[in-house]
Structure formats: C-alpha cells, structure tokens
Amino acid sequence: MxxxxxxxxxxxxxxxxxxxxxxxxxxxxxxxxxxxxxxxxxxxxxxxxxxxxxxxxxxxxxxxxxxxxxxxxxxxxxxxxxxxxxxxxxxxxxxxxxxxxxxxxxxxxxxxxxxxxxxxxxxxxxxxxxxxxxxxxxxxxxxxxxxxxxxxxxxxxxxxxxxxxxxxxxxxRVSAQQLYDSKVISALSLSPNGDYLLQSTTEYRPETGDKAIKVTELIELDDNQVIYRWQDNRPASAVWSDDSDTLAFVANKQIQLLDVESLAIKVAATNLENVSGLQWHNNSLLFSWQKPFKADEKATSKRFQALEDRWSYWRNNSQIYQLDIASGVIRQLTDNKISSNFADNNSKNNTLLFTRHPVDYAQPAHGLTQLFELNINTLTETLMGEFRTFSGVKYADDGMYIVAGPRFMDGLGMQNPDIEVNDYDGQLYWRDNKGNISALSKDFDPSIGSITKLDNDDLIVKVTEGDRAPVYLFDKSKKRFKKLDTNMDMTTHIGAATAKSNPMLVFAGTSATVPQKAYKMKLNGSPKVIFDSQKQSYANTRLGKIEDFDFTNKHGHNIDGRVYLPADFDATKKYPALVYYYGGTSPVGRHFTGRWPFNLWAAQGYVVYVLQPNGATGYGQAFSGRHVNAWGKYSAEDIIEGTQAFLKQYDFVDPKRVGNMGASYGGFMTMYLATQTDIFAASMSHAGISNLSSYWGHGWWGYGYSGVASRGSFPWNNPELYVDQSPLYQADKITTPLLLIHGNADTNVPVGESHYMYTALKLLDKEVELVEFNDQDHHINGHNARFDWWDTTIAWFDLHLKDQPQWWNSLYPETKK
Missing domain, CATH: 2.60.120 (Jelly Rolls)
Structure with a gap:
C-alpha cells in the first residue's frame, strides 16, 4: 500500500x-x-x-x-x-x-x-x-x-x-509567477576533485519583464562560497581539467581558460563562432566547430535532398578540432560532408569517439548512426558499427558503455523476443576491447537516460522509473544497479567528481510538492542541502496534499497514478477535476512545476488526477511496448477506466464536471478520447495530432517518431491503423467541447493538425475553439506567452466545469460585427 x-x-x-x-x-x-x-x-x-x-x-x-x-x-x-x-x-x-x-x-x-x-x-x-x-x-x-x-x-x-x-x-496559495519566475538551477558541473562547483541559475523579476536573469557562479563547495561570477558573456561548454586547476569554456566567441587559484582568465583562442562540446585531452582541448549552411539569397526555391531537409539545421556541417594550449594552434581532426558528432575521448590511448548520421531509411526508425573511433596521432578513422537505436557512448578502461534501445544489436537488450518493444526505452550495454557486446540492463525495468563514468569505471546513471527520475550507481565489477538516496522524486541535473574512492556528487531536482533543491553528497554518505528554492521563493506558500492512486485495469496491468487536492480542501464540497496523461512516450514526471503546473491547478480549485497509461517508459519493456502500433488503443482504455475508478474512489469530485487535456501525443489522445467517450465535460488538446498520415508525412520528426510508434506500418500496408486511429476520421462522434491550442511555429507537430480538426468540427456544428500562439514552437516557452497559455487553459475549464465564463470572455471577447 x-x-x-x-x-x-x-x-x-x-x-x-x-x-x-x-x-x-x-x-x-x-x-x-x-x-x-x-x-x-x-x-x-x-x-x-x-x-x-x-x-x-x-x-x-x-x-x-x-x-x-x-x-x-x-x-x-x-x-x-x-x-x-x-x-x-x-x-x-x-x-x-x-x-x-x-x-x-x-x-x-x-x-x-x-x-x-x-x-x-x-x-x-x-x-x-x-x-x-x-x-x-x-x-x-x-x-x-x-x-x-x-x-x-x-x-x-x-x-x-x-x-x-x-x-x-x-x-x-502558489501562483503562476512563483512557478515560472523563481530562481532555479539550470546547470551544474563539479570539478574532478570535488572542490569546486560551476552552477548556473535562471530567474525572472518584475523589473526585467520578459527577460530572464541568468547567472553562472564558481563556488567552493566546502563552504558554498562564490569565488567568481558571470552574468554577461556567461561560460558555455565549460569543462574541467583533470587536475581541477583550470576551467575551459566558450564565451564571447573565444575559448577561455580560468585559473582557479588566481582567478585569472586567459584567452586560448579567438574568433571561434559556433564552437561547442569542449573536452580536455592531455594538454589540449577537443571541440566541435560548426559551419552554418548559407543558402543562396537569390534562390526562389529550395530543392529537398532528404526528409531531414525539413530541419533548419540539417545542412549545417560540424567537425571536430583540436586546440594545443601551449601554442594556440588549432588543427582539424575530421573532415566529411556529413557532420561528425563528438562523443568521448581517451587521453591514454590518444583516441576519440564520434558519430555520423548518413541518410538511410531502410529500417525503422528510419535513421542510422555510425560509430567511429579516431586515432588522433594518425587521424585514422575506424568504423565501430552501424546502429538504429543508438543514444550515446562512454569510454572505460577496457571497453566502452553504450546506451541504446532494446533492439540494439538485433534485439540484444530485449527481455522477451516475443513481445513488441519501444525503441525509446533506453538500455545499457557493454562493448569490450575485442568488440564483444553484452546487455547490462535487460532485467532492469527503469529506462536508462544519461550516464556519468567514474574513474573506477562505475557509472552514475539517471533513469526514468515509473513517474520518478532517480539516480543509480552501476557497479561494473558486480554488474549491479543500486539506487542512491537523493531526497527527491525528479533528479534533473547531476555532476560527479571522479575520485576513485567515495566520490562527491552534486544534484538538483524537485518532488511533486517540493520546489527545487540541490544537494552535495559523498557516494556513500547523506545529502546536504546547498540550494533551496523553497526557502527562497516558497517560504510562505501552502499547497494541497497529494496521494498515490493506482488501479488495476481489465487486462491485469497496474496503472500508476496520483491525485492533487486543492490547497484549502473541504471534503464536504463537490469539486471539478482535471485529468492529465503522458505525451510522446515518457511518463508524466513528479516535477514540482513545468509546462503542466498541477499544483497551480489544484490551488485554483481543481482536483487533479495524473495517470500513466500503457505505453509509458519506465515500467518495463512489456508496458512501454504497448505504445507501438496502438495509437491510443490501450491508452484510451486505461484513461477511461482510470477516470471511472478515480470518480468512484473520490466521491467529492463531481462526475459531471471532469475535464481532460494533453499535449503532442497527449493532444492526439485528447482528440481520440473525444471520439470514444463522453465521460469528459470539456477537453483541451495542445499541439495534438489529428491525422496520423499527415503527421507522418509532414512533421519535422513525424516519419522518425512514427518509425517507433507505428513500427513497420505505413499508409499503404496498414491503412486501418492510419485511418481508424486518426481522430479526424471519427470527428462526427465528438460531443465534448474541445479547445485546440497550437504554436503557429510548431516544427514537431505542424499547426495544420489542429486546423484539420477545427475545420471538421466547425462544419459539423460542434463546440470547438482554436487558439494559436504566435511565434511559439511545440512548447510554449516564452515568459509572457506561458502565462497567457496557462490562463487560456484554465479559463476554458472554468467556463465549462465551473460555469464561470468571465475569464474566457475577458481573454477572448466576442467580436461585434
């Protein structure tokens, strides 16, 4: 329990x-x-x-x-x-x-x-x-x-x-301004000896309006004292030397070196625009240098060379370079018409790893990664392999770690070859120096995210585990994962010293009802707070309580969920409720804030039910595999069944005043649910997909995402999937009032996906609203735009679930002819 x-x-x-x-x-x-x-x-x-x-x-x-x-x-x-x-x-x-x-x-x-x-x-x-x-x-x-x-x-x-x-x-009660404007840590980097922390923060203040205040500080970790501070020309791509004496970074189109003892800065190289990814290599620095593609300004047309040509950056070319610190001389290490993406380097062997992505649509997910090793002495490139579910690689003393999907190396990471798997469900692999590859996480249900290697070749691993994002230690000698006690649900940033014995860690994150905190901790010790947003920005803020609510669906699957109650909850009242579920394929994390502010909705008088239907990663390969070639079949059942179980359990929720919403794949789910049920009194779809065929063929990543979500299925060999699961083709079944929100600069899900549904429902004389956010992409990230987006969403539900039209009418007054 x-x-x-x-x-x-x-x-x-x-x-x-x-x-x-x-x-x-x-x-x-x-x-x-x-x-x-x-x-x-x-x-x-x-x-x-x-x-x-x-x-x-x-x-x-x-x-x-x-x-x-x-x-x-x-x-x-x-x-x-x-x-x-x-x-x-x-x-x-x-x-x-x-x-x-x-x-x-x-x-x-x-x-x-x-x-x-x-x-x-x-x-x-x-x-x-x-x-x-x-x-x-x-x-x-x-x-x-x-x-x-x-x-x-x-x-x-x-x-x-x-x-x-x-x-x-x-x-x-918590406010929208607190959730967006309060100071938060945006980056952490710990020196190898664990003495120094490079920390970046972001906040907004009334006097700066829509402009963020971004600061980077160099901190002595022992007493948490700031010894250097940047606000203008802040360091980017910062990386520590192995002895922790020097911090290299990019600023003002220069590679600069900060001597930690004297705090003097030396310019190592200048006139370096579009430089990133610095890594130390003995007494030199390796880095990526991008040459942006320059289009013909006189051209009146553009010939597409590949599906990737939809991406504004695809024709840019990035290669790897080496800077000799002593002389300042720079040399080019890779040269190819395809970008060479720097992955890792080995100072002892004088080698580095990089990837290239040639155009190759032969198999789902219709992309190919080539892994190369470069001998820096001879500039000889060795192809290590070609993979379709590759995410990352790290050198170790006697081999390398690889993060990839379950199908990597012909399904080496699959728990069961007889079930469908989700290629986004990250797995960990080991490749020894003889080229033999073995799976390390096949029996480990959490989805592997980023990895940080310690000097003894153990790993610090960020994972998705259910609706949480904890940190694990992977013990290489024992091939065993051990969860670390971080005192938080969602670890968003982490840095590690690389000392072999009991190294220092720093990490930042939140919990469902706890604002961001950052801690330092010895690997075998207890966390100590070094940053506390709660004290700084939420000291006098009250929140409602949160409780877990799981149910077992009709197939016998446990469906994870949680419920947020209003801050001044009164069990004798009847409340409206909002239901939210995942977009893409990742579960809805227990973040304190973010684009979907559950604590804010609860503060405004809603009971909020968040559930993780079938298809989400972090619950095992069989669970996440139900995302594939389903497009809502399992998820819709879980959401409807879960909402019914939620209403049965929480009798203070008015069953006639329940709304639902989601974004991206979750926006698709919202539209699809409207064709399957009338359990909801109002719905909101943000950047949702209404027509699977058009998204597959037009979205920036539509063909690639569909190569996972619709693996092996295309409009010509499985038209039933593309038609029957597209909400557009069942629009006549919709009776729920539907709000469609979309950024008109959305490059992931084109804004036309909302227009298709809007056109259909208008012609069918259904209640529908379409609100476009100007110059906003798939995520509404602009400061003032975010507040307008949140206001629009809650005003819509106030209109339909509280019978309070005033906010909606204030935002969108009727135009008089």
Whole structure:
C-alpha cells in the first residue's frame, strides 16, 4: 500500500472581510511611513523615479520591517492617517475564489502608484484589476497625503460575483509567477576533485519583464562560497581539467581558460563562432566547430535532398578540432560532408569517439548512426558499427558503455523476443576491447537516460522509473544497479567528481510538492542541502496534499497514478477535476512545476488526477511496448477506466464536471478520447495530432517518431491503423467541447493538425475553439506567452466545469460585427 504525502497542511486563515463593492475597512490595510529620511524629493520626482519605486516595492513586499538610512519602519494597521510629511506605502492582502474583475479607487494620497503582486498596474487614483483565482497583494506608493481628502481604498466589482476577501493568514496559495519566475538551477558541473562547483541559475523579476536573469557562479563547495561570477558573456561548454586547476569554456566567441587559484582568465583562442562540446585531452582541448549552411539569397526555391531537409539545421556541417594550449594552434581532426558528432575521448590511448548520421531509411526508425573511433596521432578513422537505436557512448578502461534501445544489436537488450518493444526505452550495454557486446540492463525495468563514468569505471546513471527520475550507481565489477538516496522524486541535473574512492556528487531536482533543491553528497554518505528554492521563493506558500492512486485495469496491468487536492480542501464540497496523461512516450514526471503546473491547478480549485497509461517508459519493456502500433488503443482504455475508478474512489469530485487535456501525443489522445467517450465535460488538446498520415508525412520528426510508434506500418500496408486511429476520421462522434491550442511555429507537430480538426468540427456544428500562439514552437516557452497559455487553459475549464465564463470572455471577447 502506498503512503499518503501531506505538504504544507498548517494554515492560519481567518476571513476578516468580504466585499463586492465599497470602501475597504482600514483594519485590513497595512501602512508603512510616512518616510522622511530618504530624500528631499517625492517618490514621483527625479530622472529615475519609476526604477526607484519598482525597487522599493520589491524590497517592501519581502520584509515586515525595514531600516531606511538608519531609521526603522514597520508595517502597521492603517486605521488612521498621519500628520507627518513624507512618502507612504500601503498594502492590502486579498484573496479571490474565481476570476475577478473590478476597479480599485484610491483617495487622499498624492500621486498614488498601484502595484499588483510587485508589478506596476498604473499611476492613477482609479485602476482596473483583473485577478486570477488566488491570493494577491496590492501595494500603493504615494508621495504623501492630500490635505483636502481622507485616505481610503475602495473596491468596485464589475458584478456581484467579483468579490474580494481580505484575509489575515500566514501563507498564500502558489501562483503562476512563483512557478515560472523563481530562481532555479539550470546547470551544474563539479570539478574532478570535488572542490569546486560551476552552477548556473535562471530567474525572472518584475523589473526585467520578459527577460530572464541568468547567472553562472564558481563556488567552493566546502563552504558554498562564490569565488567568481558571470552574468554577461556567461561560460558555455565549460569543462574541467583533470587536475581541477583550470576551467575551459566558450564565451564571447573565444575559448577561455580560468585559473582557479588566481582567478585569472586567459584567452586560448579567438574568433571561434559556433564552437561547442569542449573536452580536455592531455594538454589540449577537443571541440566541435560548426559551419552554418548559407543558402543562396537569390534562390526562389529550395530543392529537398532528404526528409531531414525539413530541419533548419540539417545542412549545417560540424567537425571536430583540436586546440594545443601551449601554442594556440588549432588543427582539424575530421573532415566529411556529413557532420561528425563528438562523443568521448581517451587521453591514454590518444583516441576519440564520434558519430555520423548518413541518410538511410531502410529500417525503422528510419535513421542510422555510425560509430567511429579516431586515432588522433594518425587521424585514422575506424568504423565501430552501424546502429538504429543508438543514444550515446562512454569510454572505460577496457571497453566502452553504450546506451541504446532494446533492439540494439538485433534485439540484444530485449527481455522477451516475443513481445513488441519501444525503441525509446533506453538500455545499457557493454562493448569490450575485442568488440564483444553484452546487455547490462535487460532485467532492469527503469529506462536508462544519461550516464556519468567514474574513474573506477562505475557509472552514475539517471533513469526514468515509473513517474520518478532517480539516480543509480552501476557497479561494473558486480554488474549491479543500486539506487542512491537523493531526497527527491525528479533528479534533473547531476555532476560527479571522479575520485576513485567515495566520490562527491552534486544534484538538483524537485518532488511533486517540493520546489527545487540541490544537494552535495559523498557516494556513500547523506545529502546536504546547498540550494533551496523553497526557502527562497516558497517560504510562505501552502499547497494541497497529494496521494498515490493506482488501479488495476481489465487486462491485469497496474496503472500508476496520483491525485492533487486543492490547497484549502473541504471534503464536504463537490469539486471539478482535471485529468492529465503522458505525451510522446515518457511518463508524466513528479516535477514540482513545468509546462503542466498541477499544483497551480489544484490551488485554483481543481482536483487533479495524473495517470500513466500503457505505453509509458519506465515500467518495463512489456508496458512501454504497448505504445507501438496502438495509437491510443490501450491508452484510451486505461484513461477511461482510470477516470471511472478515480470518480468512484473520490466521491467529492463531481462526475459531471471532469475535464481532460494533453499535449503532442497527449493532444492526439485528447482528440481520440473525444471520439470514444463522453465521460469528459470539456477537453483541451495542445499541439495534438489529428491525422496520423499527415503527421507522418509532414512533421519535422513525424516519419522518425512514427518509425517507433507505428513500427513497420505505413499508409499503404496498414491503412486501418492510419485511418481508424486518426481522430479526424471519427470527428462526427465528438460531443465534448474541445479547445485546440497550437504554436503557429510548431516544427514537431505542424499547426495544420489542429486546423484539420477545427475545420471538421466547425462544419459539423460542434463546440470547438482554436487558439494559436504566435511565434511559439511545440512548447510554449516564452515568459509572457506561458502565462497567457496557462490562463487560456484554465479559463476554458472554468467556463465549462465551473460555469464561470468571465475569464474566457475577458481573454477572448466576442467580436461585434
């Protein structure tokens, strides 16, 4: 039986006010000031007034009291005004239980400037506010008081549903801005001796708007002290020398060397644009250097040379070079019309490994990888093999590790030759120096991801295991995997020192209801926190609880799932619910945040059910193999059956108010489910596939992905699969209101896939909406675009599952003719 995880359950919440219209009682408002010691000018005066006020708001929202040029000021109840002169700040904590619109009126203050959650709304006495379901903070900065008017803040909702609650509480529900803007680690690199950590972070702040703040720091790991910092011209492709004395990296079109002891930087080579993949090789550096393809600017047409010509980068050519540190001389090591992709190098043998990908469609998945070894002394290339499910390779002392699919080497990694397998289910192999290859993970159900080799040839292995991404140690001598205790569900970044005895590790990641943390840990020790996003960005945030919910389907398969409950859950209420499932073939990981913010949906009053239907990797080869040549057959059964079991178990969910959504393959599943069931009251398909044939023939990777998902099946030899499993050909069966979302620059699933379904449902007079996001690719990654995308999604479900059309109508008002 699985255990129940409860997070942030303590809540000090007392509703102390409630209003649709009228003046806000001053007992709900806090005041700081008047402040007279900072400047002789009002806040609204001066060349940099806006920037100064924005900085002030950031500081004031983070502190209960503040020392300003030697004088201490505290937030106090604003039950009276002051006869002192100077600038003043007011703040009002508010809460909404739905999308809320109205006007905030401020009187009695000179030059008021209104901020919502730290961002300027407007400098005016009256401002219009639109508030998502959640907890918010209104702050007003002003030069001082007006002599002829009494201070007051009033709210006027657009209608009786636009109500504010004025709350006194210790915590707030999680917000979209927290989930996207908070500082997170984006890269980690540990020196071989384990003394130094190169760490990159990304965050957003109100004052920088849509531009991310990206910083890279060199840290002494022992005391977590920063000894060097980059913000402009940050290092890329950073790599440590074997003795940990020097860090090589690319910056400003140069290869630079940082001496760790003196912190002096030396330029080793310059005028090197499009250089990446640095690796030390004795006293030299190996790297990849790409020459971008330059099209004929006068050409009016483009002749396709291969299916890969859909890829904007395919005609670029990348080769491997070597930089001699002492002289600065660079020489080219590979030269071919096909790019040579650097994989690994062996300093002792003076060799390196690289791959090439010639055009070859002979077998699924219609791509070929050639593995070569290069003798750096003689520049002799030796072909090690040609493979179709190859992912990566690492040298070891007496051979090499290879990561590939189960079919590698004629099915060497398959657990059962009589079952279908999923080529995306990563496996680990060993190739000895005589060329003999053996499978190392055939009896290991987790899907192998990245590998890091230690000096003793053991591996640190990131895997997908169910809906988690743990880290394992692979003991080469015992040929055994051992899970490491990382204190997190999803390990996203990892670095390892390569000392032979008990090496140091650093890793970062999240859990389903725990924001990002980073740890350092001896291989045989316990994790110690070195970065904690929870303390920095979520200290006063409350979340709902999460619990595991599995069920056994009609075929006897265990279907893994989890359920998120609203932050202020009340078992006596009836809640709407959202159901989500995997896209592609990877399970839905237990990330704290990401493109699909389950904690945010729960904070906005939804019960969220996430399940892992048949076809997902990380549950064994038989389970993931049911993805192949199925296109929804098994997955749809699991989702429908799982939703029914979920509704039976959770009687506080209203069965008439359940929505579903998915993206990419999950978007396809959403459209396909709409042709198979009416169990859902509303659906959202993001970047979904409606016509298997058109995606197969037009998507950037359509033919390659279909070579796995539809292995051996084509429109001419299995038309039933391509027609019967395409939602487009069953559009007349759809009765569920359907929202189609697509980036109009999507290179994976062309935007036409949503247009096909939109056209069909419009002609059939079905309820359908199509929203395109301008200049967005398969993933909606832009800062402001992400918020608009999240808003669109939840507004759609508020419309259909909560009978609250206001948010949707605000985002997409009807055009009057």
């Amino acid at each position: 699985k255990t129940l995880t409860l997070v942030c359950t303590s809540l000090a919440l007392a509703l102390s006010g409630f209003s649709y219209a009228g003046e806000i009682d001053k007992s709900h408002i806090q005041r700081l000031g008047p402040v007279t010691s900072t400047t002789s000018q009002p806040l609204s005066k001066g060349a940099h007034a806006d920037a100064l006020r924005a900085n002030l708001v950031t500081q004031l929202t983070q502190q209960e009291s503040v020392n300003i040029f030697g004088e201490k000021y505290r937030w106090t109840e604003a039950n009276s005004t002051s006869d002192k002169s100077g600038w003043v700040a007011y703040q009002v904590p508010i809460s909404t239980q739905r999308f809320t619109q109205g006007k905030l009126n401020v009187s009695g203050l000179e030059n008021p400037q209104v901020y919502l959650n730290g961002q300027l709304v407007k400098s005016a006495n009256e401002v219009t506010l639109t508030l998502a379901n959640g907890d918010h903070n209104i702050m007003v900065l002003a030069d001082g008081y007006q002599s002829d008017a009494e201070f007051a803040i009033a709210w006027q909702g657009e209608s009786e549903v636009d109500q504010l609650s004025y709350t006194s509480q210790d915590t707030q």
